[in-house]
Amino acid sequence: MNHPTPLAELRKPLPEALLDALRAVFGERLSTTQAMREHHGRDESSYDPMPPDAVVFAQSTEEVAAAVKLCASHEVPIIPYGTGTSLEGHILALRGGVTIDLSQMNAVVAIHPQDLTATVQAGVTRKQLNAELRDTGLFFPIDPGADASLGGMAATRASGTNAVRYGTMRENTLMLTVVTADGRIIRTGSRAKKSSAGYDLTRVFVGSEGTLGIITEVTVRLYPQPEAISAAVCSFNTTADAVNAVIRTIQMGVPVARVEFLDENGVRSINAHDKLTLPEKPLLLFEFHGSDMGVAEQAQTVQEIAFEFNALGFEWATRPEDRSRLWQARHNAYFAMLQMRPGARAISTDCCVPISSLAECILDTQADCEHHGIIYSIIGHVGDGNFHVLLMVDPNDPEDVARAEGVNARMVGRALSMDGTCTGEHGVGLHKMDFLVQEHGEEAIDVMRTLKHALDPKNIMNPGKIIRW
């Protein structure tokens, strides 16, 4: 459904010479089977698969560089692949080419607990890293829901539930190892917490979605595990009350670690999926990190704010297993929603607006969904002004799809008019290229294009994503 022209005319069979050369490097770790290609031509977006012509499994930065050099010499597209959990078609092989699967680059290169840093290969997932950190008393906070690879998270500038307190991959990536479009290997920074040493190459590549180079190693910041953690759930009669409570919390500078919103449709879906009995009303999930005293103080403040906005209760989850169950349910919201309309696919939106406009943006979008009779739910990292509308559509009904895309487009227009962005954390991929132009304007897009042309003059790095050539 709903895919752009796969540019079949630009799709040529891979040269035999390239395949032979790749086989010499990767041996059994090169695959051209249909099953393998299809697996790598699909993400969690609503797009139909677009398989690459071949897949190689890299085990080192040097192997990635070798693959890039070979593909560059044949001007064949290269697509990096981590866990395939992106939501905007990032890893679809629009023009064919070679997918470099980085999942076997899953070594934790170095943990420096005394410096609060870790360096990992791009294929290491966030859960793997946190498992390895368990004995150090430290943790890596960025949590986009999926157990994504750190390479992929850097490439999409991911964030998620903890970003309101700890920032996103933008703030938490100290440096990268990157293979450039001509196959050179560079290090983009140092392990110093701050630096004014020249152009910020780290942040040139963070969020570049594989279109400027391939991230093969990531050095991230770590944080001491908080002395105390507590969580609370809190229902409201109206979305406006729930969101306004969040806005007040942020404006008062309460350092909440997480604050998530689910509308009543979202609550209903996770109740069904995770056998919970939450009131089917707009819901906030809070998590507080700090000292025992600090957590108690934060919770007290937030509770007062919640009741000021007519909260129906404020229920604690201090036992780790209760907290895990709640957050797991929150993370399942996407899949839970899919079950609310069997056979449907979800179009996921991702606006982020300045916090004072959040309630208005959500309410207008809800009204638009209701007006068009769409099955939807809204979940959000509301502390950052970021929310997702999951629009459930029948992929075989073009009108249904068009209705949902209409809601999305109007919501993006609304967010941009509020000085917000079309994507808080999912990235642009294939799906938001037009929104990106709308957000930045032709002049700024042209500066982005200048960067792309300069760093990838043959247009072989994940071509056709983010901006048009």
Next chain:
Amino acid sequence: MNHPTPLAELRKPLPEALLDALRAVFGERLSTTQAMREHHGRDESSYDPMPPDAVVFAQSTEEVAAAVKLCASHEVPIIPYGTGTSLEGHILALRGGVTIDLSQMNAVVAIHPQDLTATVQAGVTRKQLNAELRDTGLFFPIDPGADASLGGMAATRASGTNAVRYGTMRENTLMLTVVTADGRIIRTGSRAKKSSAGYDLTRVFVGSEGTLGIITEVTVRLYPQPEAISAAVCSFNTTADAVNAVIRTIQMGVPVARVEFLDENGVRSINAHDKLTLPEKPLLLFEFHGSDMGVAEQAQTVQEIAFEFNALGFEWATRPEDRSRLWQARHNAYFAMLQMRPGARAISTDCCVPISSLAECILDTQADCEHHGIIYSIIGHVGDGNFHVLLMVDPNDPEDVARAEGVNARMVGRALSMDGTCTGEHGVGLHKMDFLVQEHGEEAIDVMRTLKHALDPKNIMNPGKIIRW
């Protein structure tokens, strides 16, 4: 003293046609007097002045764009100028050209207190912004010491004393208005707190020191004024004890707002300059922000750590006037030190290392200074692993200068071997171009050069800074 060749051969008189065209735009706000040119050819570095050929005072982004277009058509260098407080020769007119003084672009464009953001013209200084914010209950934390302009602070990726808690200009700049090298006006982002919308143009220009474009407006994050602030000073018998106390504080995740180190030379100089009576021993200055309870708790923890590392006392400064006096003295350290050796100039270094290496890096550098009989002091934003050695030299004694530069070069080598950076916050300018290559390696520098060539193909934007063409 100590300046690179001013590239006199590249210095041509300004074409009369350009001067006429600039005069048509700027009228009386164009100056070619020697006094004005010399004023704009000097910063707070140890370099001799290198004046531009003309200075224009811009009052709008459109005027900046007009000046850039005119200079571009004549291939004449353009240098942006804020308050002239840079430390690495950033605003010296190495090849002549036109300096665009942005100090008259000093309007606060918009404050959105409910979103915790402010948009200002590039010439607004941090003190001016904070004065305008006073009634909102918010503040802008970045404090590099000098009352720098926000445009200049963004251009050098500045930080300073509060960065340990609030981050640097990298984390706190939401978006910029930039005039590109061909005179187009772009906006690099939105006011959303986070975004994955395409290449991170904001951070391409933050830290680019005027070499890729001219920043004309800056949108920054604001923070609620903390409910409580307290400060404390704490002396130690040894530098090692002081620095190790900081390392432990950071590793434990105590959210200190400021933690500054002064060695005994630094303390002696501010005692003399500010008529203080601090013990002439290695000193830490702390500031704590939070709730009454949170501040008390942080202070208690830090006090315990300090005594564990043999602190000689822990003295409170809770009255605002005492705090101001202490921080003013800290900010005066540079000028105080200048008075310790009349006629001398200061070479200021700016390493930043992963926190666990900080004590070793400082101690080895101290030993090196002592060994060479240099008059110096060390002050540092030690919570970030960042410190400055002020090396006092006789500008007319080449051997003296060479000795100091030797200390600097060895210290940078030491910091890089510890995975640190040659500049935590001052930037590269003229002074650290070789260090930058040493830090990043030729391949990464080449990627930076690719960006420069792509965004400034005529090499007219502050040419000769950061990287060699």
